[in-house]
Amino acid sequence: MEAYSHVLFTSPLQRLFRYALICGFLLLVFAGLAYIEATPQRIIAGLGRLFVLIPVMLPPSPGDFLWTYLYAILQTIAMALVATSIAGLIAVPLGFLASRSFHRCGACRFFLRRMMDFIRSVDTLIWALIFIAAVGLGPFAGILAMAFKDIAVLGKLFSEAIDGVNEQQVDSVRATGIGGAALVRYGYLPQVLPIMLSHTLYFLESNTRSATVLGAVGGGGIGFWLVDRIGVNDWQEVTFIICILILVVVAIDFLSAFIRGRVIGRTA
Amino acid sequence: MSHSPAVLLVETLRRERSRRGARHMVLFGGTFAVVFGASLATGEVNPAKLVEGFPRLFSYIGRTIPSFDPLDLWNSFSEWFWRWNVWSVRLFDTLVIAFLATVFASAAGFAAAFLAARNLVPPLVSGTLRRVLEILRTIPELVFALIFVFAFGIGPFAGFLAVFVHTIGSLGKLLAETVENVDDREKEALAALGASWIMQVRFALVPQVLPNFVSYALLAFENNVRSASVLGFVGAGGIGQEIMTAIKQFQYTDVSALVVMIAAVVMLVDLISGRIRRYLVEG
Numbered sequence: 001m002e003a004y005s006h007v008l009f010t011s012p013l014q015r016l017f018r019y020a021l022i023c024g025f026l027l028l029v030f031a032g033l034a035y036i037e038a039t040p041q042r043i044i045a046g047l048g049r050l051f052v053l054i055p056v057m058l059p060p061s062p063g064d065f066l067w068t069y070l071y072a073i074l075q076t077i078a079m080a081l082v083a084t085s086i087a088g089l090i091a092v093p094l095g096f097l098a099s100r101s102f103h104r105c106g107a108c109r110f111f112l113r114r115m116m117d118f119i120r121s122v123d124t125l126i127w128a129l130i131f132i133a134a135v136g137l138g139p140f141a142g143i144l145a146m147a148f149k150d151i152a153v154l155g156k157l158f159s160e161a162i163d164g165v166n167e168q169q170v171d172s173v174r175a176t177g178i179g180g181a182a183l184v185r186y187g188y189l190p191q192v193l194p195i196m197l198s199h200t201l202y203f204l205e206s207n208t209r210s211a212t213v214l215g216a217v218g219g220g221g222i223g224f225w226l227v228d229r230i231g232v233n234d235w236q237e238v239t240f241i242i243c244i245l246i247l248v249v250v251a252i253d254f255l256s257a258f259i260r261g262r263v264i265g266r267t268a
Numbered sequence: 269m270s271h272s273p274a275v276l277l278v279e280t281l282r283r284e285r286s287r288r289g290a291r292h293m294v295l296f297g298g299t300f301a302v303v304f305g306a307s308l309a310t311g312e313v314n315p316a317k318l319v320e321g322f323p324r325l326f327s328y329i330g331r332t333i334p335s336f337d338p339l340d341l342w343n344s345f346s347e348w349f350w351r352w353n354v355w356s357v358r359l360f361d362t363l364v365i366a367f368l369a370t371v372f373a374s375a376a377g378f379a380a381a382f383l384a385a386r387n388l389v390p391p392l393v394s395g396t397l398r399r400v401l402e403i404l405r406t407i408p409e410l411v412f413a414l415i416f417v418f419a420f421g422i423g424p425f426a427g428f429l430a431v432f433v434h435t436i437g438s439l440g441k442l443l444a445e446t447v448e449n450v451d452d453r454e455k456e457a458l459a460a461l462g463a464s465w466i467m468q469v470r471f472a473l474v475p476q477v478l479p480n481f482v483s484y485a486l487l488a489f490e491n492n493v494r495s496a497s498v499l500g501f502v503g504a505g506g507i508g509q510e511i512m513t514a515i516k517q518f519q520y521t522d523v524s525a526l527v528v529m530i531a532a533v534v535m536l537v538d539l540i541s542g543r544i545r546r547y548l549v550e551g
């Protein structure tokens with residue numbers, strides 16, 4: 001009876017309120033659709049154009065550019081690898097600085113956390129444009145943009161991991177009299193390192209996908225070619241690029257999950 | 269001092285194991301170093317460029333910061349955000365895109381979650397659906413946006429479709445995993461009573477996974493606001509178009525104004541969404 005109490009024992013007023021909420025929500029959705037001009041004619045016309053497009057997109061074929069694309073995808077993977085590694089390294093001390101369990105300077109933590117929130121709120125693409133303005137076009141700007149944003153995201157995740165640390169373990173290490181770096185190494189790291197590695201490996205896959213997009217605005221890698229081929233209507237090559245992209249992401253996802261399993265497994 | 273044969277055996281095995289472990293570490297470390305080095309080269313990572321780029325970065329950022337007259341703060345602010353009426357409309361567009369896309373993708377993801385869960389459907393069905401979801405998730409939203417702008421014209425509608433399709437992939441995958449991790453006992457109890465598959469799902473699974481679903485949907489909304497903000501780069505609506513213009517035409521203070529506006533909106537959305545999620549978990 002308890003499981004369905006919300007169905008059997010609601011007052012008429014509660015049910016009316018719930019219906020009103022649902023109706024209001026649906027109204028919002030329809031208003032939104034009208035606002036973006038989602039008319040049936042537009043949908044049908046667009047679907048028509050899409051269906052014309054699909055046969056043109058198959059079969060996927062690299063055209064004359066196979067090696068260019070392969071190099072570009074390697075560049076994208078390289079960008080993701082470098083950015084994730086740098087971000088993972090720098091986010092560790094940042095995570096400690098931003099965590100409650102580690103030190104008591106509340107103002108430092110607040111400032112750091114707000115900075116990281118700010119950086120996280122803006123899409124990597126925008127950071128990439130700014131970095132391109134600074135160091136020029138090419139994969140380097142993309143790496144900087146991804147690393148910059150990831151330091152903020154990983155920093156927050158790491159600080160939360162450090163906050164969740166088992167204080168008793170840390171205290172027992174502290175009781176042996178060591179302090180500072182050694183305390184971090186023997187007290188905190190054994191607990192938080194697997195979590196940090198796990199997050200970083202997850203971001204490797206996510207960054208590969210980001211790196212693709214950054215290429216579209218001049219950040220180097222396969223994204224540039226993807227957008228370029230769409231621009232010249234070489235749709236078979238577009239499909240080919242998308243296929244390699246999917247293969248690569250699946251491979252990295254698999255690899256990342258495998259390593260994560262080993263890391264967590266060893267310390268479990 | 270001589271040890272017993274048992275101790276010697278255990279010690280030898282332990283040393284073998286640690287030597288193997290050390291060898292593994294060296295192998296792994298070495299491979300990583302080589303791959304990392306190759307990546308640095310392919311990624312055209314150049315510390316010299318970074319060093320000479322830093323002052324340019326700071327001067328760029330410096331130029332984006334507007335000048336404030338401490339005696340006339342209001343005017344300084346209104347000049348900084350001189351185009352606020354257009355920008356606010358674009359930001360609203362972005363929010364509408366993100367909201368609609370998340371709503372529809374949640375509905376689709378809800379259905380997809382149950383159809384892609386290995387504990388509910390035959391592996392062939394769940395496997396194919398999972399692959400489809402992965403494809404939708406991997407293709408960047410920007411690429412979808414380009415295709416949809418091509419098909420449906422420029423404007424927020426193309427952006428909505430792009431975010432919608434991509435979110436079905438990411439949200440669907442998460443929701444399917446939630447369904448897979450569910451406790452089977454309630455479902456089996458209902459099955460023992462003779463309930464059909466649909467009834468099992470409706471009365472045993474849905475109540476269990478609904479809080480998680482809503483939580484993930486809210487997270488997706490947070491993310492979608494971020495993604496929708498850049499779709500304007502390719503004409504798919506939202507504030508992205510304005511940022512693109514500002515950066516390409518070197519309207520420095522506009523860049524900072526837009527970044528601040530976007531960050532403010534995103535942080536606000538994150539805050540509200542976080543509160544709702546916490547309420548769901550605790551209430």
